Amino acid sequence: MNEAMIVSLLTITIRAGVSLLYATLGEIFTERSGILNLGVEGIMMTGAATAFAVAFHSDSAWLGLGVAMLVGAMMSFTHAFLTITLRADQVVTGLALTLFGTGLASFMGQRLGPGGETMVGLQGPVFPRIPIPVLEDIPILGPSMFNQDVLAYALYLLLPLMWFYLRKTQPGLHLRAVGDNPAAADVLGVPVKLSRYLYTIFGGCLMGVAGAHLSMAYLQGWAQNITGGRGWIAIALVIFATWDPLRAAVGALLFGGINALQFRLQAAGTTIPSSFLNMMPYFFTILVLVLITWGEAVRKRLGAPAALGIPYIREEKH
Amino acid sequence: MESKKIWILLSLLLVAVLVATGCQAGPGAEEDELQVAFIYIGQPGDLGWTYEHEQGRLMVEEELGDQVNTSTVPDVPEGPDAEKSIRDVVNQGADVVFTTSFGYMDPTLTVAQDNPEVIFEHCSGYKTNDNMATYFGRMYQPRYLSGLVAGRMTENNQIGYVAAFPIPEVLRGINAFTLGVREVNPEATVNVVWTNTWYDPVKEREAAQALLDEGVDMIAQHQDTTEPQKAAKEAGVLSIGYDSDMAQFVGDTVLTSPVWNWGTYYVDTIQEILDDTWEPHQFWGGLESDVVKLADLSPKVPDDVAEKVDEERSRIIDTEWDVFCGPINGQDGSEMVAEGECMTDEDMLSMDWFVEGVEGTLE
Structure with a gap:
């Protein structure tokens, strides 16, 4: 493997990882507040469809991104309203959101092109790759890490900030308290329901961005069923990353990277069966994340928010 | 409690409306x-x-x-x-x-x-x-014709093929394509990457990208999206589509597509x-x-290639000859179909081997 191939592999690893990581971070913040949102796949897909449709018709990628975030926020607001205020079952509501979202996205994909026709095959505005001067001259890492699109750069900044927020700040502490022990958080004066609403909606925004990255940066166009189950991968990554943003980044990169690598192995003429190679991203992502969390997992019982999936009702005695 | 009742009522109403509208779908009643x-x-x-x-x-x-x-x-x-x-x-x-x-x-x-x-x-x-x-x-027939185009238009003799599943239908397509390629260019090879999915835009693109990084200068495919064609175009590489005339959606870098009709x-x-x-x-x-066809050739394809395609097409239509008529060698160079013999439909429908010139695994 020469340098150009390594650069290409790293580039595609990051490009594939970006949308997955946005979705995973969205779900981490949602779940940290105690709300399980299984609507990721639906929100991502609707985000991808609306982002592309709006960008195509308005000729503005940024407007597309904004609308995708808004749509993500609205869909997750629905989830928040049903599960927090009406105390509906979070699993059922989330699944319904995915069914609704994938159906809606598919419908929009067929109707929101010019003249009410399909959006498949259209070319719209995109977030192009912008090399960063100076940094792009670093060997190998420069052309791969610093020749990406704006959404990837935003993620480079957002990721440490989110980790810091969650681990080191008071609002982050409050967020974890709301997810672990809402009654105690309530006593401390943290507005439990409001927090859950806000983080669920924030998480939905990020899932919308994840979709927008697919249709406006990675694939640069709409395709039916564009997410292809990546929303579910994001949910799995949350668990294997033990609700930690940095580990989620490791998982997202591993998944994207091994997938890209296995195709390269095939192209380079390996004799390993392709079905086995196709399985590797799933297998290794799980394996590695299990290994790096092994010691802690035993101590902290995997670190799942203790009140995940349980509605909080102030009057009830436990 | 009163508000809860209202919500239940509203939900029921919503369900009723959805059911009522849903029932209108389906075949008309004439x-x-x-x-x-x-x-x-x-x-x-x-x-x-x-x-x-x-x-x-x-x-x-x-x-x-x-x-x-x-x-x-x-x-x-x-x-x-x-x-x-x-x-x-x-x-x-x-x-x-x-x-x-x-x-x-x-x-x-x-x-x-x-x-x-x-x-x-x-x-x-x-x-x-x-x-x-x-x-x-018999999609293998237009695939063979598309192979003629690919074989003539490749410059470095390395062609990539993004394929869905290693089943007879797909193997038949790869083999027919490769026979076409090597009919006009015996030096060229076809490098196959399996995605194990009919439809996944992201995977199809990544598979094509891997082939492009390996150095192929032509991408063919047996998938259901245009992503391999788009990836090729972005890398400045020509391609062969499939299913429908993909040049409509990707442009004239798609030289032609074997299509259903x-x-x-x-x-x-x-x-x-x-x-x-x-x-x-x-x-x-x-x-x-007319159930299978070769889409119109891109303006990038020279006339002599077009003539070759027409010639071979008439040979097939006139049943003078078919794609899987010998001599055909297998991937390892051994004889699979002898000169003067043609594979039966049954053999073609259960094909489980690669012809000479294909690089890739059968599983």
């Missing part, structure tokens, strides 16, 4: 028209496999619209779930059902056995019944049913039947 239902694996808007079946259905509507009434059920997953969708259209009064994916074979047969008065047509399978026929196209078959078959002359059959049409 009794004297032949009710024809199509079961689709994807959305007609995919511009690939389902799109081409939809074009066929639209041709039926146009030509026989006063005698038939067609309806579609999109996004039906393969396997046992398909049975429910097929039963549903039968219960709604379908007289003819076209099930358009390989994985609908067993469910179609089950429902066919339970409903002898309904006619079933299953695409790409091999099981039949008194009221169930199969139909498919179901309209004539659908119209003819439904006409037979209307005339009461329909009988169970196993239809496997080639270039002569």
Whole structure:
């Protein structure tokens, strides 16, 4: 493997990882507040469809991104309203959101092109790759890490900030308290329901961005069923990353990277069966994340928010 | 508590509205028209496999619209779930059902056995019944022709092929393509990467990207999206499409595409049913039947290549010769089909080997 191939592999690893990581971070913040949102796949897909449709018709990628975030926020607001205020079952509501979202996205994909026709095959505005001067001259890492699109750069900044927020700040502490022990958080004066609403909606925004990255940066166009189950991968990554943003980044990169690598192995003429190679991203992502969390997992019982999936009702005695 | 009641009432109302609107879908109720239902694996808007079946259905509507009434059920997953969708259209009064994916074979047969008065047509399978026929196209023929184009237009003799599953249909396509390539360019090789999915835009793109990084200067494919073609175009590389004329959506870097064209078959078959002359059959049409075609060549293709394609096309249509007539060597160079012999349909339908010039694994 020469340098150009390594650069290409790293580039595609990051490009594939970006949308997955946005979705995973969205779900981490949602779940940290105690709300399980299984609507990721639906929100991502609707985000991808609306982002592309709006960008195509308005000729503005940024407007597309904004609308995708808004749509993500609205869909997750629905989830928040049903599960927090009406105390509906979070699993059922989330699944319904995915069914609704994938159906809606598919419908929009067929109707929101010019003249009410399909959006498949259209070319719209995109977030192009912008090399960063100076940094792009670093060997190998420069052309791969610093020749990406704006959404990837935003993620480079957002990721440490989110980790810091969650681990080191008071609002982050409050967020974890709301997810672990809402009654105690309530006593401390943290507005439990409001927090859950806000983080669920924030998480939905990020899932919308994840979709927008697919249709406006990675694939640069709409395709039916564009997410292809990546929303579910994001949910799995949350668990294997033990609700930690940095580990989620490791998982997202591993998944994207091994997938890209296995195709390269095939192209380079390996004799390993392709079905086995196709399985590797799933297998290794799980394996590695299990290994790096092994010691802690035993101590902290995997670190799942203790009140995940349980509605909080102030009057009830436990 | 009062507010909760209102919410329950509102939810019930919503459900009622959804159910009421949902019931209006499905075939219309005009009794004297032949009710024809199509079961689709994807959305007609995919511009690939389902799109081409939809074009066929639209041709039926146009030509026989006063005698038939067609309806579609999109996004039906393969396997046992398909049975429910097929039963549903039968219960709604379908007289003819076209099930358009390989994985609908067993469910179609089950429902066919339970409903002898309904006619079933299953695409790409091999099981039949008194009221169930199969139909498919010899896609390997236009694939061979597209190989002629690819073989002439590659400069470094390395061609990439993004493929879905290692099953006979796909292997046949890869082999026919490679035979075409090497007919005009014996030095060229075809490098195969499997995605193990018919439809996943992200994976298809990544597979194509891996081939491009390996140095291929031409991308062909057996998938259901245009992503391999788009990835090739972004890398400044030419490509060969599939399913539908992908040049329409990607541009003239797509030199040509072997395409499906179901309209004539659908119209003819439904006409037979209307005339009461329909009988169970196993239809496997080639270039002569128009079920499979080679899309128009891109302006980038020189005239002498176009002439070669026309020449070979007439040889196939005139049944002088077919793609899998010997001599053909296997991947390891051993003789698979002797000179003067041609493979039978049965052998072609169960093909499980690569021809010489293919690089890749069979699983």
